[in-house]
Amino acid sequence: MPKKYHLKPKTALSRSVPLGPFGIIEGDGCLNCSKCVKKACAYEVYQKRAYDAQQMTDTADSLCKNCFRCVQECYARILSKSANPEYWSMGDDYWTPEIIGTNQRQAESGKIPVSGGGYGGPFAGPGFDSMWTDMSEIVRPTRDGIHGREYISTAMELGRACQPAAFMSSFGPEGGGKSGGSPRVEISVPFLFDLLPFQDSTPAVLAAVARAAKEVNTLMVLPAESIAGELAFWAWHLVPLLPPGNLGRFIPLIQQCRMVQILADDEAPKRIEEIKGYRAEAIVSVRLPLTPRAEEKVEFLLESGVEVIHLLADEKGRELEASTPQFIKDRIRNIHQLLVKKGERDRVTLIGGGGIALAEHVAKAIICGADAVSIDRPLLVSLECRLCGQCKKGESCPVGVGNIEPGWGRQRAVNLVAAWHGQLLEVLGAMGMRDVRRLRGEMGRAIFREDIERETFGQIFGERANIHRPAAQHVQQGEEVRVLAT
Amino acid sequence: MLVGRGCGPSHCLWGRDLGREVKRMEKTKVEIAIFFCTHLRARVQGILKGSSGSGADRFRPVALPCSGKLEVFQLTRALESGADGVALFGCPEDACRYLAGSLRARGRVGHTVRILEEIGLGKDRVRRFVVETQPEQDLLQDFSGWVERVRAMDRFRKNHDGKVRNSTPAAEGEGRA
Numbered sequence: 001m002p003k004k005y006h007l008k009p010k011t012a013l014s015r016s017v018p019l020g021p022f023g024i025i026e027g028d029g030c031l032n033c034s035k036c037v038k039k040a041c042a043y044e045v046y047q048k049r050a051y052d053a054q055q056m057t058d059t060a061d062s063l064c065k066n067c068f069r070c071v072q073e074c075y076a077r078i079l080s081k082s083a084n085p086e087y088w089s090m091g092d093d094y095w096t097p098e099i100i101g102t103n104q105r106q107a108e109s110g111k112i113p114v115s116g117g118g119y120g121g122p123f124a125g126p127g128f129d130s131m132w133t134d135m136s137e138i139v140r141p142t143r144d145g146i147h148g149r150e151y152i153s154t155a156m157e158l159g160r161a162c163q164p165a166a167f168m169s170s171f172g173p174e175g176g177g178k179s180g181g182s183p184r185v186e187i188s189v190p191f192l193f194d195l196l197p198f199q200d201s202t203p204a205v206l207a208a209v210a211r212a213a214k215e216v217n218t219l220m221v222l223p224a225e226s227i228a229g230e231l232a233f234w235a236w237h238l239v240p241l242l243p244p245g246n247l248g249r250f251i252p253l254i255q256q257c258r259m260v261q262i263l264a265d266d267e268a269p270k271r272i273e274e275i276k277g278y279r280a281e282a283i284v285s286v287r288l289p290l291t292p293r294a295e296e297k298v299e300f301l302l303e304s305g306v307e308v309i310h311l312l313a314d315e316k317g318r319e320l321e322a323s324t325p326q327f328i329k330d331r332i333r334n335i336h337q338l339l340v341k342k343g344e345r346d347r348v349t350l351i352g353g354g355g356i357a358l359a360e361h362v363a364k365a366i367i368c369g370a371d372a373v374s375i376d377r378p379l380l381v382s383l384e385c386r387l388c389g390q391c392k393k394g395e396s397c398p399v400g401v402g403n404i405e406p407g408w409g410r411q412r413a414v415n416l417v418a419a420w421h422g423q424l425l426e427v428l429g430a431m432g433m434r435d436v437r438r439l440r441g442e443m444g445r446a447i448f449r450e451d452i453e454r455e456t457f458g459q460i461f462g463e464r465a466n467i468h469r470p471a472a473q474h475v476q477q478g479e480e481v482r483v484l485a486t
Numbered sequence: 487m488l489v490g491r492g493c494g495p496s497h498c499l500w501g502r503d504l505g506r507e508v509k510r511m512e513k514t515k516v517e518i519a520i521f522f523c524t525h526l527r528a529r530v531q532g533i534l535k536g537s538s539g540s541g542a543d544r545f546r547p548v549a550l551p552c553s554g555k556l557e558v559f560q561l562t563r564a565l566e567s568g569a570d571g572v573a574l575f576g577c578p579e580d581a582c583r584y585l586a587g588s589l590r591a592r593g594r595v596g597h598t599v600r601i602l603e604e605i606g607l608g609k610d611r612v613r614r615f616v617v618e619t620q621p622e623q624d625l626l627q628d629f630s631g632w633v634e635r636v637r638a639m640d641r642f643r644k645n646h647d648g649k650v651r652n653s654t655p656a657a658e659g660e661g662r663a
Contacts, residue, residue, distance in 0.1 A: 023550075023555060025551065025552065025554065025584070025587070026557065027554070027590060028590055028593065051559060051560060051563040053567035053568075055548070056519055056548050056560065056563075056564050056567075057560075058557065082551035082552065085524035085527075085550065085551055086548065
């Protein structure tokens with residue numbers, strides 16, 4: 001019986017004090033009560049309170065659980081809470097502070113985030129929040145649960161599916177018994193590690209993420225020029241992005257790596273042929289920006305024999321070069337359905353990247369038709385990055401991401417993958433599915449808010465503008481900090 | 487700061503060019519911790535940008551919901567952990583959105599200044615700037631002038647064991663008899 005895929009998360013404490021969403025303000029006029037509410041704090045926030053020299057903040061702000069007991073019970077009414085502007089200015093309107101915070105907590109503990117107080121929302125919104133996934137089988141749990149003997153597989157194979165004709169010709173009377181199918185790579189989770197948008201040339205960060213890719217058995221995309229020294233040791237789990245031009249100096253890499261990646265340009269067919277000449281078993285993936293012309297390019301690449309197409313939206317999941325960009329889930333849906341109609345869906349693996357911020361986005365992207373997704377920013381967030389972009393401006397990183405110890409960084413990334421893997425199992429188990437590959441293109445297992453709007457309310461009210469309201473208003477530079485209830 | 491007369495390179499007993507050392511000390515970079523009310527974010531950013539030419543190496547800004555959130559221990563611990571000076575930018579007292587926040591900040595900064603004066607670290611190390619409607623240039627001038635005064639003060643240095651010790655710039659260039 002094959003060994004069951006199991007990740008070993010281990011607590012990897014944050015190096016810096018995580019920012020809390022709210023801060024405690026203490027006024028003047030303390031009565032020095034003998035029964036001070038600070039001593040009664042159930043979380044011992046005031047006893048554990050300290051000064052964080054690195055961020056020059058009061059650690060009580062991050063320890064506090066916002067139960068408001070001290071605020072309510074203080075006789076002098078000197079305690080109050082307020083939004084912490086440092087927290088609310090993290091990230092942007094897509095990569096919200098909540099997303100950054102939850103991913104960091106998952107990277108610390110490796111556990112599925114559970115608040116204990118139920119899910120507070122958002123229940124709808126733009127992007128992936130406009131999809132609701134099937135949970136119909138959640139009331140029919142298996143005897144051992146989703147982690148038991150009825151194993152749920154999250155493994156995914158990259159490459160062209162074995163075609164029936166090739167199979168028959170291989171195993172028929174004249175086939176000689178050898179499989180004539182295309183090369184395939186199996187990864188244990190349906191997400192790859194993509195090019196990092198920040199800290200992409202920091203050796204410690206790259207080493208940490210590469211080690212994590214090996215440990216979780218997935219692939220990491222890296223510029224081919226940066227694969228040297230320690231990184232070359234993990235070539236089996238790396239996907240070198242080959243630059244345009246002469247490939248001669250990258251032949252050793254092509255021969256070591258299971259998959260390579262090239263840019264989608266007019267030279268792509270020639271380069272695919274060249275790479276196959278160096279090593280026939282190497283899978284060639286093409287990095288294709290998700291533009292309004294993506295369908296045309298997919299068809300062109302299919303004719304060239306490409307095995308994997310890596311579709312890339314921007315960091316917020318939006319289509320590129322479009323005046324009214326669609327979201328990545330809608331574009332993947334279109335491309336998947338186009339290929340299905342042509343009967344060519346199994347000739348190519350689709351990987352979707354850009355805007356994958358939470359574990360649920362993985363399942364939703366697969367439902368829309370992707371075979372796998374690629375993640376970049378979540379990996380940096382797991383290393384405590386706040387997506388402030390200061391490193392790109394040449395300023396110093398507020399949390400020193402570049403100075404991480406690679407072993408610690410590896411564990412943080414593994415913890416994040418473990419938490420996301422656990423959530424994927426929950427989603428699949430709730431659908432009664434035992435294999436993530438069966439989820440691909442299963443759009444009947446989701447409700448799309450736009451479709452419901454059009455089919456129901458649209459017939460009564462006509463098309464409504466702004467059906468998607470952002471869950472929380474992100475603070476802009478110089479604006480007040482406001483947190484809207486959903 | 488020079489101790490003794492400037493002998494000049496040819497007369498210095500210790501072979502040091504004291505003139506050059508004074509110049510180096512004048513350009514010594516300082517570390518300034520800056521706490522500011524989030525409602526003044528844009529103005530503070532403008533001031534920090536305008537001050538970048540004054541030689542201060544490290545500005546460490548921290549946004550607060552209100553200047554009244556700052557506790558006395560945050561001011562003193564900021565100095566203890568290596569900042570040469572601490573600045574607090576707050577709203578005028580009658581314009582504080584938390585009503586008494588700015589007033590509270592005034593009291594806490596005043597208390598901290600008295601402590602620093604008492605222990606001999608210099609009362610000008612911690613300074614509160616009230617951001618009203620004055621032109622940015624005036625505020626920038628005020629702030630830059632304060633940074634230069636901090637630069638001229640004794641510098642906190644860390645020993646090899648990481649503990650902060652007080653040292654005078656002159657002591658580093660002073661000859662020993």
